Amino acid sequence: MLLLLMVLEALWAGGNTFETHIIGGRNAVPHSRPYMVSLQKSGCHQCGGVLLNQNWVLTAAHCVTQPTQQLRLVLGLHVLGEPSPTYRIKKVVLHPKHKPVPHLENDLALLKLDGKVKPSKTIQPLALPQGRQAVAAGTRCSVAGWGLTHQPGQLAKVLQELDLRVLDTRMCNNSRFWNGTISPHMICLAADSKSQAPCKVRVLGGDSGGPVVCRRGQVAGILSFSSVECTDIFKPPVAVAVAPYMPWIKKVLRH
Numbered sequence: 001m002l003l004l005l006m007v008l009e010a011l012w013a014g015g016n017t018f019e020t021h022i023i024g025g026r027n028a029v030p031h032s033r034p035y036m037v038s039l040q041k042s043g044c045h046q047c048g049g050v051l052l053n054q055n056w057v058l059t060a061a062h063c064v065t066q067p068t069q070q071l072r073l074v075l076g077l078h079v080l081g082e083p084s085p086t087y088r089i090k091k092v093v094l095h096p097k098h099k100p101v102p103h104l105e106n107d108l109a110l111l112k113l114d115g116k117v118k119p120s121k122t123i124q125p126l127a128l129p130q131g132r133q134a135v136a137a138g139t140r141c142s143v144a145g146w147g148l149t150h151q152p153g154q155l156a157k158v159l160q161e162l163d164l165r166v167l168d169t170r171m172c173n174n175s176r177f178w179n180g181t182i183s184p185h186m187i188c189l190a191a192d193s194k195s196q197a198p199c200k201v202r203v204l205g206g207d208s209g210g211p212v213v214c215r216r217g218q219v220a221g222i223l224s225f226s227s228v229e230c231t232d233i234f235k236p237p238v239a240v241a242v243a244p245y246m247p248w249i250k251k252v253l254r255h
């Protein structure tokens, strides 16, 4: 807990947003992830998100703590800054039990767009998970985002993607790793290949809120937090699992 607090304090000190970024990823094939959303403030990318249907985007709750009048959702993007359909946020539904930084439990928010999205080649929703089962340890997943690619550094211009696998939650929660800060609905992730340098597993700074995709065509998780220390393999990126929250998501989307 102390470590997490220190990590988060360092993050707060370093900037006014708590973000997640990808280091060591690769350029995504243009528009191969047409569900990706860039949550922006005054034209600056802040967080990722995932389009669920014509009206709703799922992201991390900690991404929408600021006044929403200034936020925009940009869809169908490959390169940041390129003209793309942009929406305002009509409604924010934070998970009723979400805990803000530094606890970040139930770190999910549903954002209603101020218009209906017209699906196209570059804009398509991603399906929600079918069952309520958690993602098993060892499962291969991928994440994508426009977050920082170096530290210190700049945001990626081109959408980056990275393959990861799911770590055993009990291990991730032990004293060497996140030391008791992992709750049952969290997914810990690590680089797919053991040969990758620790920095390649960093997912921090602008990527949080973005989807974790494990089974093709379904959102398994939403990136939530990671550590600031690039070399710290014991603080792997953590996502919120989506499946356990399906009753809440369905209820919000129905109304």
Ligand SMILES: *[C@@H]1O[C@H](CO)[C@@H](O)[C@H](O)[C@H]1NC(C)=O
Binding pocket: 001, 002, 003, 175, 176, 179, 180
């Ligand atoms: C883990 O957390 C416990 C209790 O919160 C604390 O006493 C301990 O020092 C922490 N261990 C490490 C390695 O940070």
Ligand SMILES: *[C@@H]1O[C@H](CO)[C@@H](O)[C@H](O)[C@H]1NC(C)=O
Binding pocket: 169, 170, 173, 179, 180, 181, 182, 183, 184, 185
């Ligand atoms: C992680 O450890 C904490 C403290 O021991 C515990 O409350 C929590 O339920 C654990 N998380 C999981 C997923 O078991």
